[in-house]
Amino acid sequence: MEFIENIIARAKQSKKTIVLPESDDIRTIQAAAEILKQGIANLILVGDGGKIKNLAGNLDLSQAQIVNPVTSPKRQDYVNEFFELRKSKGITMEQAEQIMQDNVFWAVMMVKKGEADGMVSGAAHSTADTVRPALQVIKTAPGVKTASSFFIMTVPDCSYGQNGTFVFADCGLNRNPTSDELSEIAIASAKSFKDLVQAEPKVAMLSFSTYGSGSDPLVDKVVEATKLAKQKAPELVLDGELQADAALVPNIGQSKAKGSNVAGQANVLVFPDLNSGNIAYKLTERLAKATAFGPILQGIARPVNDLSRGCSAQDIVGVVAITAVQAQS
Numbered sequence: 651m652e653f654i655e656n657i658i659a660r661a662k663q664s665k666k667t668i669v670l671p672e673s674d675d676i677r678t679i680q681a682a683a684e685i686l687k688q689g690i691a692n693l694i695l696v697g698d699g700g701k702i703k704n705l706a707g708n709l710d711l712s713q714a715q716i717v718n719p720v721t722s723p724k725r726q727d728y729v730n731e732f733f734e735l736r737k738s739k740g741i742t743m744e745q746a747e748q749i750m751q752d753n754v755f756w757a758v759m760m761v762k763k764g765e766a767d768g769m770v771s772g773a774a775h776s777t778a779d780t781v782r783p784a785l786q787v788i789k790t791a792p793g794v795k796t797a798s799s800f801f802i803m804t805v806p807d808c809s810y811g812q813n814g815t816f817v818f819a820d821c822g823l824n825r826n827p828t829s830d831e832l833s834e835i836a837i838a839s840a841k842s843f844k845d846l847v848q849a850e851p852k853v854a855m856l857s858f859s860t861y862g863s864g865s866d867p868l869v870d871k872v873v874e875a876t877k878l879a880k881q882k883a884p885e886l887v888l889d890g891e892l893q894a895d896a897a898l899v900p901n902i903g904q905s906k907a908k909g910s911n912v913a914g915q916a917n918v919l920v921f922p923d924l925n926s927g928n929i930a931y932k933l934t935e936r937l938a939k940a941t942a943f944g945p946i947l948q949g950i951a952r953p954v955n956d957l958s959r960g961c962s963a964q965d966i967v968g969v970v971a972i973t974a975v976q977a978q979s
Contacts, residue, residue, distance in 0.1 A: 653804050653815045653847065654943070654968050661690045661974040666767035668970050668977075669760050671753035673697035673716075675774045676705060681966035683709040690967070691974045694766055696753040719756040728759050735787060758783045761952045767977035770970050772957030777822050777945065784947070784954040791951045796834040799823040799945035799956065800842055801931045802972070805938050810898045811917040817843045817851070818919050818934075821927035822945030822956060832875035836920045837883045838948045843918050845979055846972060854897035854916035855879070855890025856926070860906040863893075872922050887911050894919070894930075943968045946976075953977045 668685075672678045673695040679702070682693050693714045695702055702716055719725065732755070733746035741749075749755050754775060760766040771780045781797070790797050800819035808814030819839040824831060832855070840851035857872040858864055869891055876890035889912035896906040896913050903914025921927030935942045943965070945956045953976040955969050 653802065654941070654971065656848075657846065657968070657975055658688065658690055658971045660978070661971040662688075664978050665689065665692055666974040666977040667692040667694060667765075668973055669694040669696060669757040669766040669769045670966075670970075671696040671757035671769065671771050672774045673702045673753070674705065677773050677961065677963045677966060679706050679709060679711070680963035681970065682711060682714055684963065684967050685970055686711065686713045688967075690971050693970075694757075694760065696757050696760075717756070717760075719751055719753065725750065728756065728763075731763070732759060732787070752783075754780060755783045755787065758787045758954060761954065762787050768953030768955070768973040770955050770957065770966065770973050772945075772955075773959060773961050773966060776959075777956050780954070780956045781823060781947065784950050788951050788954060790949050794834075794838070794949040796827070796831045796838075797823065797947065797949035798827075798831075798835045798838055799947050800839050801942045801944035802846060802946065803931060803934055803940050803942055805934065805940040808938070812847055812849045815847055816917050816919060817847075818921070818927060818931045820921065820924065821931045823924070823947070825924045827923070829871050829874035830878055832871065832920065832922065833878035833882060834949075836875065836879045836888060836918075837886065839918050839920060840883070840886050840888070842946065842948050846975065847917075849917070850887065851918045852912050852915045853879075853886060853888040853918040853920060854892045854912050855888070855920050855922075856894055856897060857891035857922060858893060859891050860893045860896045860913075861891070863906070868922065875920075889913065890920075892916070941968075943972060946972060 668691045699716045729750045757769045798820040799822035803816045805814040843851040855876045859869040872891040889910045895902045897916040900914035907913035934940045953973045
């Protein structure tokens, strides 16, 4: 069974409620109709009911709950709670009232209050406009210092990774993580891989150098991150610094990093910065005809996930299914 088929099957086993704030985007509406038809999740659409129904046309959204932040009887309750959450940051009641008219802020408040199990946004919003409300309202999970993101990449006809399935991190959130932050991203990404792919993570800390073949402060950062990650999570199968070919290709891994328990077997690729991660996932998606699910967020206390603004309706279906599975655990 392919990765996303397995995820959808798991989502159906214990249906969760996912809130979608981008109800004015036709891709969201098309995805919602498909999700409801397949029984993947219960859905809440945030927005004006009349406009949503007009946009949907003949698409069946009868099983979706529609909530309008402007007219909801819970509006003042949401405003008051947001004010209490953010008053120490200087937010006034008037500003709280204005912010709670924003669909994304409303949606994350629904997750915060347990009225939804997770949220998916980003088809029409930047990553920052999806992540900022989540961090302000839901905040990071206990013990987590660094929220981060990853993509699940499924590459057709690929013998590398977990039958062509990989986690790429961080490709959407942290621009230039420190060694400590990079170690946290690696540990979180390993857990995400295990939870979603249900296989043992083998984590490669990527660089342009393998085992000291290059010398530069950029390499030093990855070397230190590898050391920290091994100290924090000694049970993980994790190694670095490794070049991408040494991480993926068995004979090259054996040649460049003899004795490594990851080289040539990696299925979790941790990039040293956002430049390299973002470029790599987009190249893999376009040149290798891979499917990219994400950016999926990790380290936030409840499941909140981002989308690429270039996503299709089918991509949204996949990310909602992933969010539902995250909510199960």
